[in-house]
Amino acid sequence: MSPTKVVMDNVSVVTVFTLSGLSDITNYKVILFVLTLLCYCVIWLVNLMIIVTVIVDKSLHEPMYIFLCNLCFNGLCGTAAFYPKFLYDLLSTTHVISYAGCLLQGFVVHSSVAADFSLLALMAYDRYVAICRPLVYHSLMTTQKVCIFVFFAWLIPFSLILMSTITTATSRLCGSHIPRIYCINWLISNLACSASVATIIIPAFNYTFYFGHAVFIFWSYVHLIKTCQSSKENWNKFMQTCVPHLFSLTVVILSFLFDMLYMRFGSKEIPQSFENFMAMEILLIPPIINPLMYGFKLTQIRNRVLNFICENNTH
Numbered sequence: 001m002s003p004t005k006v007v008m009d010n011v012s013v014v015t016v017f018t019l020s021g022l023s024d025i026t027n028y029k030v031i032l033f034v035l036t037l038l039c040y041c042v043i044w045l046v047n048l049m050i051i052v053t054v055i056v057d058k059s060l061h062e063p064m065y066i067f068l069c070n071l072c073f074n075g076l077c078g079t080a081a082f083y084p085k086f087l088y089d090l091l092s093t094t095h096v097i098s099y100a101g102c103l104l105q106g107f108v109v110h111s112s113v114a115a116d117f118s119l120l121a122l123m124a125y126d127r128y129v130a131i132c133r134p135l136v137y138h139s140l141m142t143t144q145k146v147c148i149f150v151f152f153a154w155l156i157p158f159s160l161i162l163m164s165t166i167t168t169a170t171s172r173l174c175g176s177h178i179p180r181i182y183c184i185n186w187l188i189s190n191l192a193c194s195a196s197v198a199t200i201i202i203p204a205f206n207y208t209f210y211f212g213h214a215v216f217i218f219w220s221y222v223h224l225i226k227t228c229q230s231s232k233e234n235w236n237k238f239m240q241t242c243v244p245h246l247f248s249l250t251v252v253i254l255s256f257l258f259d260m261l262y263m264r265f266g267s268k269e270i271p272q273s274f275e276n277f278m279a280m281e282i283l284l285i286p287p288i289i290n291p292l293m294y295g296f297k298l299t300q301i302r303n304r305v306l307n308f309i310c311e312n313n314t315h
Contacts, residue, residue: 014173014191017102019095021181021279024272033090039284040083046291047072053304060300063126063141064241068294070150071119071248075287078112081105082182082283089181102183107165110185113256113282114157114210120249121213122149127242128220131234132227160209161185164202171199181279217249244293251289255282 025032054060054069085105089095097105129137168185171192178187189199221242228238259282295301 014176015099016096017099017176017178017183017188019089019097019181019183020177020179021272021276022089022095025090025276029090033087036083036087036090039288040079040087043079043083043287044076046288046295047075050291050295050301053301057300057304060304063146064123064130065301066146066150067119067123067126070153071116071123072291074112074115074119075290078109078116079283079287081108081112082280086181086280097183102178102188103165103169103185106168106183106185106188107161109182109283110161110164111157113252114161114206115154116252116286117210117213118153118157120245120252121217122153123245124217124220124249127238127245128224131237131242132223160202160206164206167196167199167202171196181276214253221246247293248286248290252282252286255285258282 050072051069054065082105085097085101126141129140133140164185168188171189172194173188173191174193175191178191180187186203189195189203192199224238224242228234258278
C-alpha cells in the first residue's frame with residue numbers, strides 16, 4: 001500500500017500529497033535556493049517598507065495609502081504560504097505535504113489572490129471618487145467607511161475561498177500526486193473520485209464574482225480617463241496616482257490569467273522549469289512590483305522613504 005494512503009472501511013484516504021514540480025532540478029537546487037531566498041527577502045523588504053512608512057507617517061493616513069498598506073500586507077500573507085515550504089523542498093530529497101497542510105496552503109494562496117482583486121477594486125473606487133466626484137470625496141471616504149471597506153475586502157475573499165476549501169476537503173480523493181510546486185484547490189479537486197455539484201458551482205461563482213471586480217475597475221477607469229482629458233490638473237493627478245494602480249492591476253490580472261491558462265491548457269511538452277515559473281509568478285511578480293511601483297511613483301511615499309534613509313545615513 002502507498003505510504004500516502006491509509007485504508008478505512010475499505011476506502012483509501014489520502015493523508016499526504018506528493019509535489020512533483022521539483023523532480024528535475026537536482027543539479028540546480030543550491031542556486032535556486034539562494035535566488036528564491038533573495039527574492040523572498042526583497043519581497044519582505046519592499047512591502048514592509050511601504051507598510052511601516054504608511055503607519056508611521058500620519059500624513060499618509062488617507063484612504064489611498066491605507067488600501068496600499070493592506071495590499072502590501074496581503075502580499076506578505078500570500079507569499080508566506082509558499083516560500084518557506086518551497087525553500088524547504090529545495091533542500092529536501094522528498095517533496096511531500098500533508099493533507100491538512102495542502103488545504104491550508106491552497107486556502108491562503110487563493111485568499112491572497114482574491115483579496116488582491118478586492119483591494120485593487122477599492123483603490124479604483126477611491127480614485128474614481130477623488131477625481132470624478134471631488135466635492136463629495138470626504139463624505140464618501142470617511143475613516144469609518146474606509147474601515148468597513150477594508151474589513152469586507154478581507155472578509156469576502158476569506159469566506160468565499162473558505163467555502164471552496166471546505167467543499168474540496170469533503171471530496172473523496174482517488175489520487176495523491178500534484179504536478180506542481182505548491183497546492184491549489186483546483187488541482188486537489190481534480191483528484192476527486194467523482195465531481196460534486198458544490199465543487200463545480202462554488203468555484204464558478206467565485207470566478208464570476210471576481211470577474212465582476214475586473215468589469216467594475218474597467219468601468220471606473222473609462223470614467224476617469226474621460227474626466228481627466230478635459231482638465232490638465234486632473235490628468236496630472238491621474239498620471240501620479242492612477243498609473244501605479246493601473247500597472248499593479250495589469251500585473252495581477254496577467255499573472256492570474258497566465259496561471260489559469262497554464263493549469264487548464266498546459267502542455268506536457270513545456271519544460272519543467274518554465275512550468276515552475278508559471279506556477280510561482282503570481283507569488284513573485286505582484287508582491288515585488290506593487291510596492292516598488294507605488295514607492296517610486298507616489299511622491300509622498302518616495303520622499304518619506306528617502307528621508308528615512310538619509311536620516312539613518314547621517315547617524
